[in-house]
Amino acid sequence: MSIRPDSRHLYLQVIDQLKRDMKEGKYKEREKLPSEYELSRMLGVSRATLREALRVLEEENIVFRKHGVGTFVNPKPIFSSGIEQLNSVTAMIEDSGKKAGTQYITSEVTKLSAEDKEQFADDELQSVFKIERVRTADNKPVVFCIDKLPENLLPQNSIKREESLFKALEKYANIHVSYALTRIEPVSYQQRIFNILNCDPSQPLLLLKQLHYTEKDEPVLYSSNYFRSDFFRFEVVRKRM
Amino acid sequence: MSIRPDSRHLYLQVIDQLKRDMKEGKYKEREKLPSEYELSRMLGVSRATLREALRVLEEENIVFRKHGVGTFVNPKPIFSSGIEQLNSVTAMIEDSGKKAGTQYITSEVTKLSAEDKEQFADDELQSVFKIERVRTADNKPVVFCIDKLPENLLPQNSIKREESLFKALEKYANIHVSYALTRIEPVSYQQRIFNILNCDPSQPLLLLKQLHYTEKDEPVLYSSNYFRSDFFRFEVVRKRM
DNA sequence: AATACGTCAGAGGTCAGACCTTTGAATTTA
DNA sequence: TAAATTCAAAGGTCTGACCTCTGACGTATT
Incomplete structure (x- = not known):
């Protein structure tokens, strides 16, 4: 019922497995994957299911297929740092090899601003829990974050026990x-923001x-993040349609 | 109603056809598509091929599928204005209902800067054709563009005959x-840029x-575009992995 | 009546196996 | 030696079957 161990669709599990294998170096950049037939046997799924997974990986630019030749692992120039990939700020900082830290500025319950109301689009919602933080990389301030989430979504102070708001939401609210x-x-x-970020x-x-939304398309968190552009890079592959 | 013969892979043609149908209002937002079996018959392809197409459309957030229920057309809040969709500046301005115009500032052949060399990564390339333009929307300056492309790629002055550099590349160089x-x-x-854009x-x-790259991954155009943020909005759907 | 349960049809998910098309390389031929 | 041919391997497409999930509807229980 509630917890779904591995009841997720097969092709999704295949995607995860292949990504894991690539990350662990089982399949390296530019290398050819085994043929679809072999791979499907190795993973214990049908070729059709494997192809569903490969189709997604190709869409995500992780893999490249050539008719009559094979399927290759793309070199990952952009795929890992693209803006279309959503990570918590904590994860972004840690990915760059720095130590992520947090300084709390304020955290309070406030009424929704007009902008907030428009965003959450929930007439019931009267007030939000607002958190202002400075995120640091190796103790240097690099991001100023204003996060707003529905009141009572998280137990008071539970946030400060976790570095990442994403993790807190999962741990304390199962979101x-x-x-x-x-x-x-x-x-x-x-002036205020530049002072806070010391730039x-x-x-x-x-x-x-x-x-931010849940799987069920419910808005749960509205964030305004001010990034120091000398520390963060945002890239995206734009495709012609 | 079958799909016209075409050298491209079938599932790509199916994607195009479905997008066309959606654009023309045959399938509207939130509406349920015919079942996979019906659709495959309507389009004259197998269900497997149709599913390859639907898988891509789902990946692009154009369509939403629910096991046991059906496939639905997503409302298109972002899909049409998302930053991951590459359009010429001309197209972006015209899409907003304004009249696109261009003021040429300079166009000259210059040596590659260090940055240019790194970008094009072509030891042969010695000099580039550099164009500086101000793009206008209803005669108001909104973007400042610096475009650089390999010398001799386009006939001299051919650019000024086209509003869009993309179109010129297609017309005169088949790129x-x-x-x-x-x-x-x-x-x-x-100061210079802000003066030019009058802001x-x-x-x-x-x-x-x-x-910018061709289908064959050859770099053909390096652009720096300065957008007035009061006129342009850039949005992106970021997904958790 | 209101609620709970059971059944069922329809939709997407998965499977197996066949045949088609494209590629690149080995082989043959001029 | 170079061009043409052949061939095997890999991805692309097709068929048709079965599985699993979902929502609706009818029936039984409270």
Whole structure:
């Protein structure tokens, strides 16, 4: 019923397994994967199911297929740092090899602003829990975060026990953030924020306003993150349609 | 109703046909598509092939499938304006209902800068054709573009006959831009650019540095586009992995 | 009546096995 | 030696079957 150990669709499990194998170096960049027939046998699924998985991996630019030749692992120039991949700020910092830290500025319950109301689109919702934090990499401030989530979603103070808000949501509310709708904005000089991040106007900031959703498309977290652009890079592959 | 013969793979043609049908309102938002069996018959392909197409559409967030229920057309909040979709600046302006215009500032042949060399990664390439333009929407300057492409790729002055560089490349060099690797950067105040765009420092700009590629992964165009953020919005769906 | 349960049809998910098309390389031929 | 031919391997497509999930509807229970 509740917990779903491995009742997820087969092709999704195959995707995960293949990604795991690639990460562990079983299949390396530019290398040819075994043929579809072999792979399907190795994984214990039908060729049709394997192909569903490969189709997704190809869409995600992780794999490249050539008719009559084979399936190859793409070199991963962008795929791992692309903006379309959603990570917690904690994960982004740690991925760069730095130590992630957090300084809490304020955390309080407030009424929803007009913008918040528009975002959450929930007439019931009266107030949100608002958290302002500075995230640090090796103790240097690199991101200023304003997070707002429905009141009472998380037990008071549970947040401070976890480095990542994503992890806290999973641990204390059994909520898994699945995706986020993100608006990308440049930031003009705002003294308070630049002071907090200890940078001057010549180091422009990038603002990501993100509304995070669960698997069931319920909005659970609205974040405004101000990134120091000398520390973070955002890239994306844009495809012609 | 069968799909026209075409050299491209069948499932790609199916994708195009379905997108066309959705655009033309044959299948509307939130609406359920015919069942896979029916659809495959309607399109004259096997269910397996249809499923390959649907898998891609699902990956692109255009369609949503639920086991035991059906396949539904996603409402398209982002899919049409998402940053992962590459359009020419001309197309972006026209999509917003404005009239696209161009003011040429300079166009000249220059040696490659260090950055250019790194981007094109072509030892043969000695010099590039550099074009600086201001793009206007209803005669208001909204984007400042610096485009660099290998010398002699286009006939001299052919560019000025086309509004869009993409179109010129197709028309005069039979080159089709397929995708671009894009770096997103905020911009600190630079007097020249702000003067050209006739805006003040409180209207921050967004800079997209884009290396455009052909289908064969050959770099053909390196662009730096400074967008007025009060006119353009960039959004992206970020997915958790 | 209101609720719970059982059944069933329809939809997507998975499977097996066959044949088609493209590629690249080995082989043959001019 | 170089061009043409052949061939095997790999991905692309097809058929048709069965599995599993979901929602609806009818019946039994409370």
